[in-house]
Amino acid sequence: MVAVALALWGVALLFQSSHAVAVGQAEETVQSPESEEGLGLTGARLFASNCATCHQPGGEGVEFAIPPLRDSPFLAAGPEVAVSILLRGIDGPIRVGDKTFDGHMPSFASALDDVEIARLVTHLRKRFAGRDQEVSHAQVTWLRQEFAEAGPFAGGEALAARFGSGLAPQPPAKPSPGGAAIAPEILKLVDKGRGEVWSCSSCHGDRGEGADTVPRLAGLPAKYIAKQLRNYADGSRQNENMQLVARSLSEKERQELGHYYSAIRTPSTARPSLGGNLERGRQLVLQGDWTIGVPGCTACHGPSAFGVAPSFPGLAAQHPAYTAAQLAAWVSGRRDNSPQKMMNVIAKALNDDDRAAVSDYLATLPPVPATASATGENSR
Secondary structure, three states: OHHHHHHHHHHHHHHOHHHHHHHHHHHHHHHOEEEOOEEOOOHHHHHHHHOHHHHOOOOOOEOOOEOOOOOOHHHHOOHHHHHHHHHHOEEEEEEEOOEEEEEEEOOOOOOOOHHHHHHHHHHHHHHHHOOOOOOOHHHHHHHHHHOOOOOOEOHHHHHHHHHOHHHOOOOOOOOOOOOEEOOHHHHHHHHOOEOOEOOOHHHHOOOOOOEOOEOOOOOOOHHHHHHHHHHHHHOOEOOHHHHHHHHOOOHHHHHHHHHHHHOOOOOOOOOOOOOOOHHHHHHHHHOEEOOOOEEOOHHHHOHHHOOEOOOEOOOOOOOHHHHHHHHHHHHHOOEOOOHHHHHHHHHHHOOHHHHHHHHHHHHOOOOOOOOOOEEOHHHO
16 A cells, blocks of 8 residues: 555656656745845846736737747837836727827736846846847836836837837827717616616726626627626526526627627736635646646736637636635636536546635736726716
8 A cells, every 4th residue: 555655646746746846946036135235036037927828929929919038129229228118008099110009008017126127128138129228127116117017018109208219119008989889778777777677887997997706807809708798698607697687688688788788998906815826827827737627817808908809708807706706606616608518528637725825826916907898988
């Protein structure tokens, strides 16, 4: 029995070695003083921890959603441009090469200190723009003081206005909306409800941002939202409040509400709150853990967990209490409406700590970029 136990332990250790190495490296760098400021990570590891999830490990970005870092004019310009973007974030369209991207990049001002931002920008500019200039933390400190009260840049146009015309022509901050306007009756459902049925915004927020156990709807695929409303209406997904609302809607209204929320862009209000291990969550979301038979979340839910329409919703920036509650519902069978019951199997393979880790890590990701299929939200 001892020999068998040792053999099983050896096999488990072999399969888990890659995870152990990754965690060990992260812990080692956090505990090793590498600068006069004390503890810190190298630029490459800061990139892997903060940028690669969205911009991808090779800096290629995600088509139509996340701009590439490789050969980016924003990195090729002076270091103050990249530093300022990290400090303030961007909320609006920017052009990189011949493509325009319209989404939301969060500020890293509170997540990274001045030394870390300096190291990260030095690494980004050297790797993706061929610039060898080392950025000092004093430069970051100066810009942080300048932008102390500033919000995100309103797209590439605001960046070009601040740092000069070397960034090439940029799209206007507020492009003309396209697509069909949202019908007034749909906006009324969102804002005021109908009869005894309360409004969508009373629970999901004015911009579909959600809160705690109420999910974020902004940016989710339109067909996915309509399907969930349909499932609530027919009883295949359970929630007394949502069942009451969904059964009061026509099929056309369900579809139009889906289009409405899919087109909204709003910053994330989600924050880690369950005490989950973020490194473990990152591994499960990006790579999975085949020792327990779990694929990475991004294998189905797409790069950066932005979702793959119509069946796989965006998970990025979802509230951790909601995500954890849904994983628990898949385990218990209270929720049972995923394709081929995939989520039931995956959720059961995760223990309580893993579910908290995944939920908290997803809350750290930037929100799903909005589509441009509908209007109405821009006037709200």
